[in-house]
Amino acid sequence: MNALSELHPARVAIGLNAVLAVVERERPKVLCVRSENGLWRLPYGPFDPERHRTFEIGLREWVEKQTKVSLGYVEQLYTFGDKGRDAPLAALAGGAAGDRIVSVGYLALAPEPAAVDAADAAWRDWYEFFPWEDWRDGEPPCLGDAILPALARWAGGARARDAAAARRDRIRLAFGLDGAGWEEERALDRYELMYEAGLVAEAARDRNLQPARALAGTGADMASDHRRILATAIGRLRGKLKYRPIIFELTPPEFTLLTLQRIVEAIVGFELHKQNFRRSAEQSGLVIRTRRTAQQTGGRPAALFRANRLALKDRAGKGLTIPRLRLAPAFSLGRT
Amino acid sequence: MNALSELHPARVAIGLNAVLAVVERERPKVLCVRSENGLWRLPYGPFDPERHRTFEIGLREWVEKQTKVSLGYVEQLYTFGDKGRDAPLAALAGGAAGDRIVSVGYLALAPEPAAVDAADAAWRDWYEFFPWEDWRDGEPPCLGDAILPALARWAGGARARDAAAARRDRIRLAFGLDGAGWEEERALDRYELMYEAGLVAEAARDRNLQPARALAGTGADMASDHRRILATAIGRLRGKLKYRPIIFELTPPEFTLLTLQRIVEAIVGFELHKQNFRRSAEQSGLVIRTRRTAQQTGGRPAALFRANRLALKDRAGKGLTIPRLRLAPAFSLGRT
DNA sequence: TTAATAATACTCCGGCGGAGCATATATGGG
DNA sequence: CCCATATATGCTCCGCCGGAGTATTATTAA
Known part of the structure; x- marks a missing residue:
C-alpha cells in the first residue's frame, strides 16, 4: 500500500476565488466582476506556485492589486474540483478543453465596501442571487410561488418510491418544512437541491440544454459554479456567527x-x-x-x-446569540 | 480587473490525504502508513483528473483499493498548499525538486477498525502524536514538565516587547491558561504554536537543522506536514461533535x-x-x-x-452535549 | 452473605434565552 | 408649548438546559 510510488505527475491548474463580503446600509454585498458572457462572477485569480509561498499570500496579492482593498479577515472555505465545473472555466482561461481547474474558495470580510476602480466590478446584494434566503420581510414569495411547488414536482418525479421519499426528506430538512424549522446556515443544501432539481439556470447550462432556462424566482445565475461557492460562503458565515x-x-x-x-x-x-x-x-x-x-x-x-x-x-469561542423572532411557518410538501 | 486573462497555466500536482479515524477500546485511532524514512504518514493518493470526476470519488477509490475499507462518512477538511511542505513530498513522489504539491485533506470516520492487509499500514492511537491532547487521566505531564516552560521561554525570547506579549496571549488562549479554559477543539492552534516555537521535530526538520531534534514529550513526528493535517482533523471532529x-x-x-x-x-x-x-x-x-x-x-x-x-x-442540527467534569486548572506563564 | 462495580433515578439550582411591558428621550407638526 | 411618533433603553416573568451531587438498584466475584 505504498501510495507514493503511485503518485504520478498529473497536473492541474489552481485558481483562487474570493467571496469578499461587506454589509452596506442593511444589505449584504459581495464583490462581483462582469464576466465575458455577461454573467456576474466572483473575483478569480490564478495561484502561481513560483511566486506565492501560500494560497493566502497569493489571494491577498491579487485582490489588492485588482481592487486596492487590503484584505483583513480571510478564511479558506472549500476546494472545488468537480468535473463539469471546469469546462467553461478552462475555456475562458484559454486552456485546452478538458483541462482541469481546481478552485480554492476563500471568504473575506471587510467593514465597508471599498471603492472599486474597475468598470466591470461592482458590489452586488447577495440576495440578488439567492432571493429565497432573505426572510427579513417575511417569507420570500418566490418560495411558495415557485420553488417549493417545483421541488415537490421533482420529488414526485423520482423513479422509485423510496427515491421520492428520500427527495422529500431532503427538501423538508433543507427548507425547514413541516415544522422542521428554517436553518439559515443550510444555504448550500438549498442551492444544491435546486440545482439537482434543475430549477436554477446553472443546471440547465451545465446539462447543455439550449437555451438555458430556469424557473422564475430562482435568482440571477452566475458564471461557472460561482453561485455554489457563494452559497458555501453564506452558509459558513451564517453558521460561524453563532x-x-x-x-x-x-x-x-x-x-x-x-x-x-x-x-x-x-x-x-x-x-x-x-x-x-x-x-x-x-x-x-x-x-x-x-x-x-x-x-x-x-x-x-x-x-x-x-x-x-x-x-x-x-472569547474567541463565543459568538453573538441570535434571538429569533418568529418561528418558521410550517410548510408542507403534501404527502410526507 | 479581468483576472481571467492573467490565468496562466501553471500546474501543480494534487494529492488527497485521508485521516481515517475510528475508536477502538477507548482509544481514538487513525490509519497510518510507514513511510520510507521510517516515520508514520497518512494514507496518501494522487488525484487523477482524467479518471475521477470529483475528489471524493478519487479518495474513496484508492482508499478502498489500498485498505479494503469502503468509506462511510467523508468530509473535506482543508487544502494545504504551503511551500516548504512540498519539498520532501515531491522528492518522495519522484518529482523534480521544487515541484509544488497541493494536498486536499479529508476526514473519514468508521465504526470499527478494518483489518488492513498491508504490512506497512497500521491503526495508531492519535495521542501518540499528540500526548498533550489527552486529559482523560488528568493533566498530561508533558504539558507542565516540558511544553509550557518551553513555550514561555520562546515567548520571552521575542525581539520586541509587544511581540513577547502577543506570543504569551496566543499561548494563553490556545492552552487555556490563566483561567481561559482548555478548548479541546483548538488542537491545531496548539500544534502550530509548538511548531512555530520549534518544539516539535517537524519544525527542526523543515528548518534543516541537523539532526532534527525535538523537545521530549512532544509526541511522535510524522512525515511531511501530516501531523498538521491530523491536528486539523482532530480539531474539526471535536468541534463538530457539539x-x-x-x-x-x-x-x-x-x-x-x-x-x-x-x-x-x-x-x-x-x-x-x-x-x-x-x-x-x-x-x-x-x-x-x-x-x-x-x-x-x-x-x-x-x-x-x-x-x-x-x-x-x-436533528442534523444538533449534537450531543458535552458535560465537562472538572474545570481546567489555572496555569500561568508568569507575567501576563 | 458481603463487597465491589456499575447502572439508573432523582433533586437542587443558577443562568440563558424567549416574550413582553414600561419608561425615557429625541424629532416634527400644530 | 403640547402632542404624536419613533426609537432607545430598562426591567420582569418564566421555562428549560445543563452543572453538581445524592440515593437506589442490579449484577458479579469473593
Missing part, C-alpha cells in the same frame, strides 16, 4: 446596537428580537459602550459601542 | 450509554459527567433504547441503545 465573534469584521469602528443588529440580520436573513439581542450583546462582553451617542436615530439617541478587541481574542 | 450527531459514525450498531460516553471521551480527550451525559443523550432523541441489555459490565446490566437514524437526519 460561535465566533466574526461579525465585528463587518462593523464600522463605532456602531449602535441597532446597527449591529441590522448587520446580523442582513447576514442571517431574518429579523431578530430587539430587546433580547441588546441584552445578550451587552452581556457578552464583546462590545464596549463609549460615551458618545448617535443623534440621527429618529428617536431617542442611541449609545455608540465599539468592539472589545480584548474579548474578541479571549 | 453541533452535529457525527459521533454515531463511530459507534457500533448497539452500545450502552457508557460505551457512547467513552467514545466521546476518547475524541474530546477528557472525562465527562456521567449522569448528565446520560440525561442529555436520552433526552436528545438521538438514541433509541432497545430491549436488550449488556451483561458483562462488571455491575448492573446496562441497557443497549442504537442510533436513531430518523433523528440523525431530522
Whole structure:
C-alpha cells in the first residue's frame, strides 16, 4: 500500500476565488466582476506556485492589486474540483478543453465596501442571487410561488418510491418544512437541491440544454459554479456567527446596537428580537459602550459601542446569540 | 480587473490525504502508513483528473483499493498548499525538486477498525502524536514538565516587547491558561504554536537543522506536514461533535450509554459527567433504547441503545452535549 | 452473605434565552 | 408649548438546559 510510488505527475491548474463580503446600509454585498458572457462572477485569480509561498499570500496579492482593498479577515472555505465545473472555466482561461481547474474558495470580510476602480466590478446584494434566503420581510414569495411547488414536482418525479421519499426528506430538512424549522446556515443544501432539481439556470447550462432556462424566482445565475461557492460562503458565515465573534469584521469602528443588529440580520436573513439581542450583546462582553451617542436615530439617541478587541481574542469561542423572532411557518410538501 | 486573462497555466500536482479515524477500546485511532524514512504518514493518493470526476470519488477509490475499507462518512477538511511542505513530498513522489504539491485533506470516520492487509499500514492511537491532547487521566505531564516552560521561554525570547506579549496571549488562549479554559477543539492552534516555537521535530526538520531534534514529550513526528493535517482533523471532529450527531459514525450498531460516553471521551480527550451525559443523550432523541441489555459490565446490566437514524437526519442540527467534569486548572506563564 | 462495580433515578439550582411591558428621550407638526 | 411618533433603553416573568451531587438498584466475584 505504498501510495507514493503511485503518485504520478498529473497536473492541474489552481485558481483562487474570493467571496469578499461587506454589509452596506442593511444589505449584504459581495464583490462581483462582469464576466465575458455577461454573467456576474466572483473575483478569480490564478495561484502561481513560483511566486506565492501560500494560497493566502497569493489571494491577498491579487485582490489588492485588482481592487486596492487590503484584505483583513480571510478564511479558506472549500476546494472545488468537480468535473463539469471546469469546462467553461478552462475555456475562458484559454486552456485546452478538458483541462482541469481546481478552485480554492476563500471568504473575506471587510467593514465597508471599498471603492472599486474597475468598470466591470461592482458590489452586488447577495440576495440578488439567492432571493429565497432573505426572510427579513417575511417569507420570500418566490418560495411558495415557485420553488417549493417545483421541488415537490421533482420529488414526485423520482423513479422509485423510496427515491421520492428520500427527495422529500431532503427538501423538508433543507427548507425547514413541516415544522422542521428554517436553518439559515443550510444555504448550500438549498442551492444544491435546486440545482439537482434543475430549477436554477446553472443546471440547465451545465446539462447543455439550449437555451438555458430556469424557473422564475430562482435568482440571477452566475458564471461557472460561482453561485455554489457563494452559497458555501453564506452558509459558513451564517453558521460561524453563532460561535465566533466574526461579525465585528463587518462593523464600522463605532456602531449602535441597532446597527449591529441590522448587520446580523442582513447576514442571517431574518429579523431578530430587539430587546433580547441588546441584552445578550451587552452581556457578552464583546462590545464596549463609549460615551458618545448617535443623534440621527429618529428617536431617542442611541449609545455608540465599539468592539472589545480584548474579548474578541479571549472569547474567541463565543459568538453573538441570535434571538429569533418568529418561528418558521410550517410548510408542507403534501404527502410526507 | 479581468483576472481571467492573467490565468496562466501553471500546474501543480494534487494529492488527497485521508485521516481515517475510528475508536477502538477507548482509544481514538487513525490509519497510518510507514513511510520510507521510517516515520508514520497518512494514507496518501494522487488525484487523477482524467479518471475521477470529483475528489471524493478519487479518495474513496484508492482508499478502498489500498485498505479494503469502503468509506462511510467523508468530509473535506482543508487544502494545504504551503511551500516548504512540498519539498520532501515531491522528492518522495519522484518529482523534480521544487515541484509544488497541493494536498486536499479529508476526514473519514468508521465504526470499527478494518483489518488492513498491508504490512506497512497500521491503526495508531492519535495521542501518540499528540500526548498533550489527552486529559482523560488528568493533566498530561508533558504539558507542565516540558511544553509550557518551553513555550514561555520562546515567548520571552521575542525581539520586541509587544511581540513577547502577543506570543504569551496566543499561548494563553490556545492552552487555556490563566483561567481561559482548555478548548479541546483548538488542537491545531496548539500544534502550530509548538511548531512555530520549534518544539516539535517537524519544525527542526523543515528548518534543516541537523539532526532534527525535538523537545521530549512532544509526541511522535510524522512525515511531511501530516501531523498538521491530523491536528486539523482532530480539531474539526471535536468541534463538530457539539453541533452535529457525527459521533454515531463511530459507534457500533448497539452500545450502552457508557460505551457512547467513552467514545466521546476518547475524541474530546477528557472525562465527562456521567449522569448528565446520560440525561442529555436520552433526552436528545438521538438514541433509541432497545430491549436488550449488556451483561458483562462488571455491575448492573446496562441497557443497549442504537442510533436513531430518523433523528440523525431530522436533528442534523444538533449534537450531543458535552458535560465537562472538572474545570481546567489555572496555569500561568508568569507575567501576563 | 458481603463487597465491589456499575447502572439508573432523582433533586437542587443558577443562568440563558424567549416574550413582553414600561419608561425615557429625541424629532416634527400644530 | 403640547402632542404624536419613533426609537432607545430598562426591567420582569418564566421555562428549560445543563452543572453538581445524592440515593437506589442490579449484577458479579469473593
